[in-house]
Each structure stands twice: as structure tokens, then as C-alpha cells.
Amino acid sequence: MGRTVRTENIVLWLCIALVAIAGLVPIVVMAVESVRHNGHFTLDHYRELISSARFRPLFGNSIQLALATTTVCGLIGVPAGILFAKSDLSLRSGFMWLLTVPLVLPPYFVALGWARVVARIGTIASDWLFGFGGCVLVLSSVFLPITMLLTFASILNVDRRFEEAARLVSGWPGVLRRVTLPLSAPGIVFSIVLVFLLAMGELSVPSFLRYPTLPVLSFTQFAASYNFGAATAAAVPLAAIAFVGVLVESAFLRDRDYTFRSTGQTLFISLRHWKSPLAALTAALCFALVILPLSALFADAFSPAAMHEAMQRAGASVVRSVMYSAVAATILMALGFLLGHFMRGGRQRVLSAFTLALYTAQYCAVTTRLSLAGLMLIPTSLDEAGRLSGAMWARRLFRISIPLSTRTLVCAWLAAYILCLRDVPIALMTAPPGGDPLRARILTLMANGAPPMIASLCLIMAIASLIPLAILTRVIPSRGIIE
Amino acid sequence: MSYIEVDRVSKSFGERVAMNKLSLHIERSERLVLFGPSGCGKTTVLRLLAGLEIPEQGSIRIDGRVVASAGKNLVPPEKRDLGMVFQDLALWPHMTVQQNLMFGLNARRVQKREAEARVREMLQRVGLEHRIDAKSHQLSGGEQQRVALARALVSRPSILLMDEPLSSLDDERKRAIASDLLGLQSQFGFTLIYVTHDRSEADMLASRVCQMRDGRVV
Numbered sequence: 001m002g003r004t005v006r007t008e009n010i011v012l013w014l015c016i017a018l019v020a021i022a023g024l025v026p027i028v029v030m031a032v033e034s035v036r037h038n039g040h041f042t043l044d045h046y047r048e049l050i051s052s053a054r055f056r057p058l059f060g061n062s063i064q065l066a067l068a069t070t071t072v073c074g075l076i077g078v079p080a081g082i083l084f085a086k087s088d089l090s091l092r093s094g095f096m097w098l099l100t101v102p103l104v105l106p107p108y109f110v111a112l113g114w115a116r117v118v119a120r121i122g123t124i125a126s127d128w129l130f131g132f133g134g135c136v137l138v139l140s141s142v143f144l145p146i147t148m149l150l151t152f153a154s155i156l157n158v159d160r161r162f163e164e165a166a167r168l169v170s171g172w173p174g175v176l177r178r179v180t181l182p183l184s185a186p187g188i189v190f191s192i193v194l195v196f197l198l199a200m201g202e203l204s205v206p207s208f209l210r211y212p213t214l215p216v217l218s219f220t221q222f223a224a225s226y227n228f229g230a231a232t233a234a235a236v237p238l239a240a241i242a243f244v245g246v247l248v249e250s251a252f253l254r255d256r257d258y259t260f261r262s263t264g265q266t267l268f269i270s271l272r273h274w275k276s277p278l279a280a281l282t283a284a285l286c287f288a289l290v291i292l293p294l295s296a297l298f299a300d301a302f303s304p305a306a307m308h309e310a311m312q313r314a315g316a317s318v319v320r321s322v323m324y325s326a327v328a329a330t331i332l333m334a335l336g337f338l339l340g341h342f343m344r345g346g347r348q349r350v351l352s353a354f355t356l357a358l359y360t361a362q363y364c365a366v367t368t369r370l371s372l373a374g375l376m377l378i379p380t381s382l383d384e385a386g387r388l389s390g391a392m393w394a395r396r397l398f399r400i401s402i403p404l405s406t407r408t409l410v411c412a413w414l415a416a417y418i419l420c421l422r423d424v425p426i427a428l429m430t431a432p433p434g435g436d437p438l439r440a441r442i443l444t445l446m447a448n449g450a451p452p453m454i455a456s457l458c459l460i461m462a463i464a465s466l467i468p469l470a471i472l473t474r475v476i477p478s479r480g481i482i483e
Numbered sequence: 484m485s486y487i488e489v490d491r492v493s494k495s496f497g498e499r500v501a502m503n504k505l506s507l508h509i510e511r512s513e514r515l516v517l518f519g520p521s522g523c524g525k526t527t528v529l530r531l532l533a534g535l536e537i538p539e540q541g542s543i544r545i546d547g548r549v550v551a552s553a554g555k556n557l558v559p560p561e562k563r564d565l566g567m568v569f570q571d572l573a574l575w576p577h578m579t580v581q582q583n584l585m586f587g588l589n590a591r592r593v594q595k596r597e598a599e600a601r602v603r604e605m606l607q608r609v610g611l612e613h614r615i616d617a618k619s620h621q622l623s624g625g626e627q628q629r630v631a632l633a634r635a636l637v638s639r640p641s642i643l644l645m646d647e648p649l650s651s652l653d654d655e656r657k658r659a660i661a662s663d664l665l666g667l668q669s670q671f672g673f674t675l676i677y678v679t680h681d682r683s684e685a686d687m688l689a690s691r692v693c694q695m696r697d698g699r700v701v
Contacts, residue, residue: 161573164535167560168567169587169638178586182577267535 008393015338019364027239034232045233054217059237062213065135066200072140073147073195076285078188080144081151082176083278087269090279096152097473098286101294103145104418104465106439108204109458111138112446113293115208120296135211139199141289146198147191154187155180156266157373163267172269186253190369193249197242204424204443214238215425222429298462301455310456313445314438321421321437322464328363329417336367336412341401343368344375345383363419367412374408375401414468421465438464484547486511486674487532487642492541494527494698501527502698504541511641514668514675516685519695525678526570527698529644532676533567534560545642561590565642566635566673572627572648574619580606580630581615587638605633609663625656629663636667643668645677649684661687 034045049055083089084096102110114134118125128134158180166175181188206213214234222231271278300306378401386396402409427440436444442457449457485508494502502524509515517525530536531543534556542552550558575583581602588598606612609629619627628648635643645664649657665688668675677688685692693700 159573161569161571162575164533164560165567165569165573165575165634166586167535168533168563168565170561170590171559174590179575183575 030232045229049233058214066196068136069139069199070196073144077144077147078151081148085152085155095282100145102142104469106422107142108208111205111208113297116296134209138205143195150187150191154184158183160267193245300452301459306452306456309453317438317441325417325420328420329413332367332416333413337371339368340371370412414472488544490542492538512672514690516677516689516692518685523695524698566640567644568631568635568648570646572631579616584637605637609633642674
């Protein structure tokens with residue numbers, strides 16, 4: 001028994017140390033750098049930042065952009081998730097995966113696509129796109145799948161018995177409002193906080209659409225002016241907002257950790273005469289947010305000359321993109337699964353203290369949440385039976401939990417792979433000259449490359465991103481419906 | 484004409500036939516126990532009566548009104564004037580005991596003051612008025628059973644469906660809740676349809692027992 005506890009604790013603290021190093025150390029280093037100049041303590045960077053005429057408008061722009069994007073994603077993504085999870089809408093599965101496409105691509109692809117669209121319309125549309133409205137449009141279509149998919153998954157997880165009990169006394173609107181949505185709230189709130197944080201930290205879209213925000217300022221200070229102190233000072237307000245966001249989410253989720261006995265089979269809502277209008281509305285949404293910008297982007301991609309040049313320019317960066325993302329996804333999957341396993345095993349309190357680190361280690365929060373959601377579906381009695389039969393923690397992990405979580409692990413790996421593959425800021429910040437992955441190379445080539453060649457490069461990148469999405473559509477089971 | 488008439492109803496789940504041209508007549512205020520082994524279709528009868536399943540063939544009539552017939556639910560569950568206690572109770576975990584009971588009354592637009600009075604009265608009746616602000620996970624197994632019973636009855640339905648609700652309790656608690664149930668039935672006069680595979684429960688509660696096997700009454 002003593003040995004069991006030791007092994008478990010060692011692994012737990014190892015995981016926490018890894019997340020802390022990946023998540024908290026950069027924040028600490030950043031904070032220290034922001035108060036140092038020539039080896040001395042100073043608050044000059046903050047003084048300069050706050051007194052700078054640009055700070056308030058930029059900070060306001062970042063908050064406004066994040067709030068507007070979150071609002072749009074919440075208002076469209078949550079109803080869409082409900083519709084796809086619970087209704088008999090025609091072609092719902094196809095619509096859902098189509099709306100998911102922008103999420104798996106680097107965010108600036110959609111912006112580039114819209115730029116091609118407005119170039120054909122005229123100056124007024126172009127003026128609108130290159131500003132606040134355009135940023136909200138692009139970021140909303142990129143992050144909409146987060147609220148939609150997490151709402152979809154959370155609703156499918158609700159035990160249908162609770163809805164059946166409510167259906168005996170109330171119509172569907174009351175059941176959704178009072179039972180289904182409150183029980184799905186943890187997943188929905190998580191998605192909303194995630195969208196807010198991602199939108200606030202987004203660099204490539206505001207930068208491309210020339211909408212000034214704090215991340216753009218921070219990156220410019222870092223990459224163009226080599227002023228690390230000013231760059232980190234500009235990033236600190238963003239970190240503070242992220243911290244507040246995580247606190248709000250944690251406070252909301254307190255006492256809302258529901259465990260459901262039977263999940264995956266949902267009661268369905270018959271749309272009746274609303275079926276055709278809602279299908280038309282969803283099709284219009286798919287066209288406006290996905291088909292229109294991406295078809296404009298890829299329209300020039302298929303010429304042999306452009307494709308040949310793109311292949312030459314891309315070089316080894318395609319392999320690097322896939323390899324880095326695959327390695328990172330494997331680490332994230334393993335770490336996320338272990339953290340989820342510890343949370344499921346009652347170590348929630350220890351790990352709650354590291355929530356911020358989980359968020360700052362960005363995608364680790366996603367794999368941990370996905371793993372935890374999968375592990376919640378496995379009865380604890382299976383692990384307890386293993387323990388009673390004398391199996392040590394590691395044996396139970398490898399012989400019981402992991403074999404029962406194959407699908408969860410595959411989903412977590414694919415999600416992490418997609419997120420790593422599409423990530424732009426980390427690639428821009430960390431890639432050495434000549435060693436950049438494809439999404440960073442496209443961004444740098446966009447300034448002076450021929451549009452058809454850029455389109456071909458985007459197409460190559462899109463294919464690398466869409467293959468795992470296609471696998472995901474096969475791995476994630478379609479909803480079970482109780483009629 | 485009987486109060487509830489199930490007329491040659493069939494229902495399958497994929498390859499498995501859960502109910503095969505089953506007919507059943509139940510009188511008003513009767514206490515009918517459906518008794519039989521696991522998988523014989525008892526729960527499906529309750530779910531069809533509740534409107535949570537749709538019959539593939541046959542029809543269901545409640546109080547002279549056809550509520551479902553071959554492939555169609557003509558009256559939605561919330562309009563059938565019935566309460567149900569589920570096997571796993573299905574108490575909403577995010578609500579307190581009071582909120583669990585108020586939900587149905589609010590949905591039926593009962594005045595707030597009257598609804599609160601009815602909730603208090605019902606909780607008093609099942610001996611749980613002191614647990615009004617507790618959430619389901621803070622209650623013992625027996626208390627959860629009584630809250631589920633109170634929730635099903637607070638909107639004063641004409642029919643109460645119970646799906647093996649006492650199966651997880653010891654004999655003493657079973658007897659106590661069965662006695663409560665009989666008292667409530669004589670007070671409110673609802674029609675009770677009770678599903679069990681336990682002969683002793685059937686004997687305690689039934690005014691009539693129907694034995695089921697392979698989706699038919701035998």
C-alpha cells in the first residue's frame with residue numbers, strides 16, 4: 001500500500017512540476033523581466049506603458065474584441081450545439097463538422113480568405129474588414145466551434161433520465177432552461193471562458209487586419225524593437241485578465257461537478273415545421289462563415305505552377321509542422337490524461353491550485369478536460385475492484401483506466417495535434433531562423449509572396465490539418481438518440 | 484370503458500422485441516403491480532404510458548382520450564397528467580429538494596404562494612420538511628426515495644408510475660415507504676402502476692398483480 005501511494009504521489013508531483021514549468025515559469029520570468037532594466041529593479045516599463053497614449057486604447061480594443069467575439073460565439077455556438085445534439089435537424093452532422101473547419105486552420109487563413117472576398121466587392125467592404133468588425137467576424141468563425149462542440153458534448157453527457165423526469169411535467173423549453181442547460185453549464189462556461197481568453201490573446205488576425213491590440217503591441221516590442229521589458233509589461237495586463245477569467249470560471253464551477261450514470265444517449269426534440277427553416281439558416285451560416293472565405297482563399301491554389309513554387313518554398317517546414325505538433329500532442333495527451341486521472345481519483349483539491357498553470361500551459365487544459373470527461377464515464381468501482389484485488393496504482397492505470405479510455409486518448413491526441421498545428425504565436429516566437437513551421441512561414445511569405453503561391457501553401461497546411469479532423473469525425477461516435 | 488387502455492401495443496429496440504401486442508386495462512384508483520423477471524418489458528409499459536416511448540403498433544388511451552397510436556405520440560408527456568418515480572430516482576442534482584418539487588408546479592403555472600404551500604405539505608407528508616434546502620447528494624438513500632415520491636405527487640397527478648423504486652432499500656425501509664405510499668394513494672386517489680420483480684413488494688402494494696413474460700401479460 002505504502003509503495004502504491006509513493007508511486008502515485010511521485011507521478012502526481014512530476015505532472016504538477018511539468019505543468020508549472022510549462023505554464024507558470026514563463027509567467028514568472030515575464031514578470032521579472034518586466035521589472036528589470038540593465039540588471040536593476042525598475043517600474044519604468046510599466047510607467048511608460050501606462051503613461052503611453054496607446055496603452056488605454058489598445059487595452060480597451062483587446063477587451064472589446066474579446067467580449068464581442070465571446071458574445072457572438074455564445075449566441076450562435078450554444079444554440080448550434082443544442083440543435084446538433086438534441087434535434088432532428090437534417091444534415092446536422094455535416095453542418096457541425098463543416099462549422100468546425102475554421103478551428104483547425106491557423107486563424108489568419110479565414111482573415112486571408114475574407115480579404116480575397118472583399119477585394120472583389122470594393123473599398124467599403126475592405127474598410128469594414130480591416131478593423132474591429134472584420135476582427136470580430138473572423139475570430140467568431142474561428143472560435144465558434146469551441147462553444148458549439150463543448151455545448152454539444154456537454155449536452156450529450158447529461159443523463160437522459162433527468163430530462164425524462166422533467167418532460168413529464170414540462171415542455172421542451174422549460175426542460176432545456178431548467179434541467180439540460182444547468183447540467184451542461186460547466187462545459188458551456190468553460191467554452192465561453194476559453195473563447196474569451198483565446199480571443200484576447202490572438203495575435204495573427206488583429207495583426208493581419210490592422211486592428212491594434214495589446215498582443216500586437218507586445219509582439220512588436222518583442223520582435224521588432226527587441227525591447228523585452230516593454231513587451232512583457234504589455235503582456236502582464238493580459239495575464240491578469242486571464243487570471244480573473246480562470247477565477248470566475250472556478251467560482252462558477254464550485255459544487256457543479258455532476259456525475260451522470262448513463263450518458264451518450266439523449267432525448268431528441270422534434271423540430272416539426274421548424275425543420276426546414278432551421279436547416280436553411282444553418283446552411284446559410286456554414287456558407288457565410290466557412291465556405292465563402294475558404295473557397296475564396298483556395299480558389300487560386302490549384303494551378304500547377306503555384307503548387308510547384310509552394311512545395312519549393314514550404315520545404316522541410318511541412319515535416320517540421322507535423323513532427324513538432326505530433327510530439328507536443330503526445331506529451332499533452334499523456335500529461336492531460338494523468339492529470340484527469342488524478343482529478344477523477346480525488347486529487348481535485350491539489351490540482352485546483354494549479355488551474356492557472358493549466359491554462360497558461362494552454363492546451364494542457366484542453367487535454368485534461370477531455371480526459372476527465374472521458375474518465376467520468378468509467379465507474380469508479382472498476383478501479384476500486386482492481387485495488388481490492390491487490391493491483392498497484394500503475395498496474396490499475398495501465399490495465400484498467402488506459403484500456404477503457406482508448407477513444408478518449410485518441411480524441412485528446414487529435415485535439416492537441418490540431419491545436420498545436422494551427423498555433424501561430426508560439427511558432428513565431430520560438431522558431432529559429434530557417435527552422436520555422438509552415439504556419440509561421442506562410443505568415444512571413446504573405447508580405448511579398450504571389451497570392452496563388454500563398455493559396456497553395458495554405459492548401460497544403462489545410463490538408464495537414466484536415467486529415468486529423470477527418471479521423472476525429474470517425475472516432476467520435478454519433479449521438480445516440482432516444483425517440 | 485377502463486380508465487387506461489393499452490390495446491395490442493408492440494415495441495422493439497433494434498432486434499429485441501420488448502413488447503408484443505400487449506393489451507392491458509386498468510381501472511381508476513386501481514393499484515396495479517406489473518411483476519416479472521428483468522427484461523420482460525415492464526419498464527417499457529411505464530415508458531409508453533408516460534409518453535417517453537412511442538408504440539410501433541396499437542394504441543394507448545387514458546381517460547377516454549387516445550394519447551398514442553402506431554408511430555405517433557398524440558399527447559406529449561407533460562399533458563398526460565401523470566407522475567413517475569424512476570428506478571434511479573433521477574433527482575436533479577443541481578436543484579435543492581424544494582426546487583425539485585417546485586419545478587413541475589412552476590411549469591404548470593401554479594401560483595408561487597400556493598406552490599410553496601403544496602411543497603411544504605408534501606414534504607411534511609413524507610417526513611422531509613427539515614431537508615427542504617438539501618441537494619440530492621446530501622440525502623440518504625431512503626430520503627432520496629421519499630423526495631422522488633413527493634416530486635412525482637406534488638402536482639397531484641391522476642396516475643403514478645413507479646419503476647422498481649424500492650429495489651435498493653432494505654426490507655424495513657421498503658415497508659415504511661410502501662406504507663407511506665398506500666396512505667398517499669388513499670388520500671389522493673391516484674391510479675398506481677408499479678413495476679417490480681420482487682414478489683414481496685407486489686404483495687404489499689397491489690390490488691391486482693399482472694405477471695409479465697417476454698413482452699406479454701401471462
